Amino acid sequence: MIELKNVTKRYGSLTAVDDVSFSVKTGECFALLGPNGAGKTTIVKVLLDFIRPSSGVLSISGIPSTHAECRQSIGYLAENHHIPPSLSGWEYLMRSAELLEINRSEAIDQCNRIVELIGMQGRENTKVGTYSKGMVQRFGLGAALMGDPKLLILDEPTSGLDPIGIREIRRLLESFKDQGMTIFLNSHMLSEVEKICDTAAIINRGKLLVKDSISAIVKDGEALEDVFVRLVKG
Amino acid sequence: METSKSLPPITRITKYTLIDEVQQRSFVVMFVFCAICIFLVRGCYQGNYMVNGQALDAETIVRTLSKATFHVIGAGVMVITALLSMRIFRRDRNEGMQSCILSKPIARWQYVMGKILGLWVLSTLFMFILHSIVFLITSINLKVFMPGYLFASLLCSINLLFVVNAVLLLSLLMSEIVAFLCVLGVGVVGFVSDGIVAASQSQIAQAMVQQSAGHPQTDLTWWKIVYFFWPKLLGVQQLASSLIESKSSHGFGPIYPLFNVLIYCLILGALLFKRFSNEDIV
Numbered sequence: 001m002i003e004l005k006n007v008t009k010r011y012g013s014l015t016a017v018d019d020v021s022f023s024v025k026t027g028e029c030f031a032l033l034g035p036n037g038a039g040k041t042t043i044v045k046v047l048l049d050f051i052r053p054s055s056g057v058l059s060i061s062g063i064p065s066t067h068a069e070c071r072q073s074i075g076y077l078a079e080n081h082h083i084p085p086s087l088s089g090w091e092y093l094m095r096s097a098e099l100l101e102i103n104r105s106e107a108i109d110q111c112n113r114i115v116e117l118i119g120m121q122g123r124e125n126t127k128v129g130t131y132s133k134g135m136v137q138r139f140g141l142g143a144a145l146m147g148d149p150k151l152l153i154l155d156e157p158t159s160g161l162d163p164i165g166i167r168e169i170r171r172l173l174e175s176f177k178d179q180g181m182t183i184f185l186n187s188h189m190l191s192e193v194e195k196i197c198d199t200a201a202i203i204n205r206g207k208l209l210v211k212d213s214i215s216a217i218v219k220d221g222e223a224l225e226d227v228f229v230r231l232v233k234g
Numbered sequence: 235m236e237t238s239k240s241l242p243p244i245t246r247i248t249k250y251t252l253i254d255e256v257q258q259r260s261f262v263v264m265f266v267f268c269a270i271c272i273f274l275v276r277g278c279y280q281g282n283y284m285v286n287g288q289a290l291d292a293e294t295i296v297r298t299l300s301k302a303t304f305h306v307i308g309a310g311v312m313v314i315t316a317l318l319s320m321r322i323f324r325r326d327r328n329e330g331m332q333s334c335i336l337s338k339p340i341a342r343w344q345y346v347m348g349k350i351l352g353l354w355v356l357s358t359l360f361m362f363i364l365h366s367i368v369f370l371i372t373s374i375n376l377k378v379f380m381p382g383y384l385f386a387s388l389l390c391s392i393n394l395l396f397v398v399n400a401v402l403l404l405s406l407l408m409s410e411i412v413a414f415l416c417v418l419g420v421g422v423v424g425f426v427s428d429g430i431v432a433a434s435q436s437q438i439a440q441a442m443v444q445q446s447a448g449h450p451q452t453d454l455t456w457w458k459i460v461y462f463f464w465p466k467l468l469g470v471q472q473l474a475s476s477l478i479e480s481k482s483s484h485g486f487g488p489i490y491p492l493f494n495v496l497i498y499c500l501i502l503g504a505l506l507f508k509r510f511s512n513e514d515i516v
Contacts (some may be wrong), residue, residue: 048337050515068341076337082330086257092334098246099338143334 001026001151001182002047007056009042009206016042017053018206024199026150029173029183031197031214033190033224035232039206040186041079044155047184048076060151072100075149079156079186081140085129089120089139092128096143114142119168133160141169152176155186170196194224204232243340247348250331252356255318264314265360268307272367275303276375296378300368301475304383307364308390308471309425315357315394316417319401320410322349327516336515346402346510350503353398358391382477389474389492393467396495397421399502406509421467428468431461465498466491 002024009017017039024030034040045051047058049065063070083092093114097107115124118138128136137160144152157173158166166189173196177183187193193200194214201211209231210217218224255261279299283290290298326332326349335345365387372378397417404413433439469491476488 045515048515050333050336052512052514068339068344070339071337072339074337076333078330078333082328084254084329084331086254095250096334096338099243099335099340101242140330 001028001061002030002184003057003059004043004047005057007043007046007058008054009039009046009051010054015206017046017203019056020203020206020208021056022201022208022211024182024184026182027180028199029177029185029197031185031187031193031200032203033187033193033200033228034203037205038203040203041155042206043203044153044184044186047153048074073147073150075144075146075152077137077140077144077152077154077157079159080133081137083128083131083136083139085127087128088125089128089131089135089142090115090124092139093124093142093146096146100147102147110146110148114145117145117172118142134162134165137161138165141172149181151182151184153184156188157185158187158189158192166192190223190225190228194218200224202228202231243338243344244348244351247335247340247345248352248355251322251349251352254325254331255352255356261318264317265363268310268314268360268364269367272303272307272364273371275299276371279372279375293378296372297380297479300372300378300380300383301478303368304365304386304475304478305471307361307368308393308474309421311357311361311364312393312397312421312467313418314360315353315397316401316414318357319353319398320405320414322353322402323405324410332515342511342513343507346507350395350398350402350506353402354391354395357394357398358388361390361394362387380478382479386474386477389477390471392492392495392499393470395499396465396467396502399499399506403502403506403509406506406513420465424464424466425468427461427464428466428472463494466494470495 004023005021007017007020008015020039020043032040032043042051046053047060047065048071052066058065060070060074083089087095090111093111094107097110102110111124115121118141120135120138120142123131123135128139131139137157141154141157144154154173158169161169170192173183173185177196183197185193185197197214199211199213200217202209202217214224217227219227279296280292283295323332326335332345336342362384365383369380369383372380372383400417400420401413404416407413408416473488473491
């Protein structure tokens with residue numbers, strides 16, 4: 001589903017991503033882990049063609065990431081998601097549907113379903129300017145789910161959410177995983193990752209340290225957090 | 235690139251750009267202010283004016299003043315268009331619309347095209363409505379009908395396309411305010427130099443040149459080349475205003491400004507697409 005080959009991204013003398021290669025299979029729930037500034041968000045942005053890599057090749061479903069068609073079946077939630085404050089949550093979801101060329105009646109059905117899924121019934125018609133950070137994040141996730149994507153790329157999806165919200169997101173991700181959706185998760189929430197994901201990669205200072213199944217990374221008697229700290233601290 | 239598939243995303247982004255701009259309070263304030271100013275000017279059409287001791291007839295007054303108003307609106311809307319365009323990419327970036335749109339199967343060129351068209355349509359409508367107010371005042375209140383007035387307004391929209399492309403491109407290369415000032419500077423220099431050239435072709439200026447014929451002439455060739463290639467924004471307005479008077483233009487000379495500005499629009503548009511394709515979406 002996702003393939004990165006020798007991807008490097010340099011900003012002048014700073015190497016944000018250093019010769020990273022890995023792949024994510026269809027239906028896999030994958031977590032990209034790393035400390036702040038490790039290069040996780042850069043990898044996501046390169047994958048979405050928001051940033052051009054200095055070298056290397058990326059593809060989604062066999063289509064180079066530079067082609068717009070490869071984003072046909074991708075849902076993306078940005079870290080610290082923003083929505084124009086002049087729109088309501090409903091209008092934002094409708095825009096997302098229109099951009100995917102979903103017809104109006106189908107879009108209304110999907111919006112109703114998604115509003116219920118993200119638990120925002122009754123708030124969808126108020127302006128985004130009045131929403132809390134967590135509510136914006138929920139609508140961002142809702143927009144990512146529009147059009148029933150095959151691949152969900154989530155950059156810190158639980159950012160700004162309270163513990164109840166985090167648990168709801170985890171349950172949603174588990175249900176998407178059960179439906180066979182491929183999930184690419186960027187997260188600091190190691191305990192959540194350990195519960196949901198099948199595979200994980202840990203990067204530090206732009207370099208890939210490990211990429212394997214969670215069960216292979218985490219040895220007996222250890223938690224993912226222990227492995228993460230051990231690998232990152234060297 | 236399939237045209238039929240490319241158009242829907244562009245029209246949608248154009249629509250969002252129009253809606254988002256119209257919802258801005260600053261846009262509404264600017265529009266209402268301009269419309270009120272145009273209404274306030276209507277009293278000037280009915281004044282008594284004397285030239286060389288002779289009173290001007292009402293129709294001459296209306297035609298002259300409405301033409302002057304035409305130029306003022308044309309220039310004013312160019313400034314407003316530059317103001318509207320300068321923050322469009324930054325606002326989209328800060329409000330998350332840029333990443334929302336570009337994470338969908340929409341190419342960067344479609345996004346940029348949608349933005350250009352949205353701003354161009356909006357500013358053209360803005361100018362057309364202001365010109366229509368003048369047209370209605372002169373047609374209904376003063377019974378002076380100038381059918382070319384509205385066509386002239388549409389022709390002037392080429393200038394607005396130039397401003398949109400130039401400000402969008404420069405706003406990617408420098409701070410927005412500097413981009414705005416640069417485009418404003420290009421416009422002001424063009425207007426002033428066109429004014430100087432027009433004045434130098436007057437009978438008084440010609441007589442002055444003949445009087446100083448004995449003095450050594452400075453080499454103005456380079457300045458003439460720069461002047462020839464400078465964006466002819468005033469030239470387009472003058473060409474458009476010639477439609478108001480129902481004068482037909484003959485030869486390359488009068489339509490050269492139109493070609494000049496159109497070529498600039500194409501060059502700036504191409505540079506904008508090229509620059510945005512390498513832009514980091516953050």
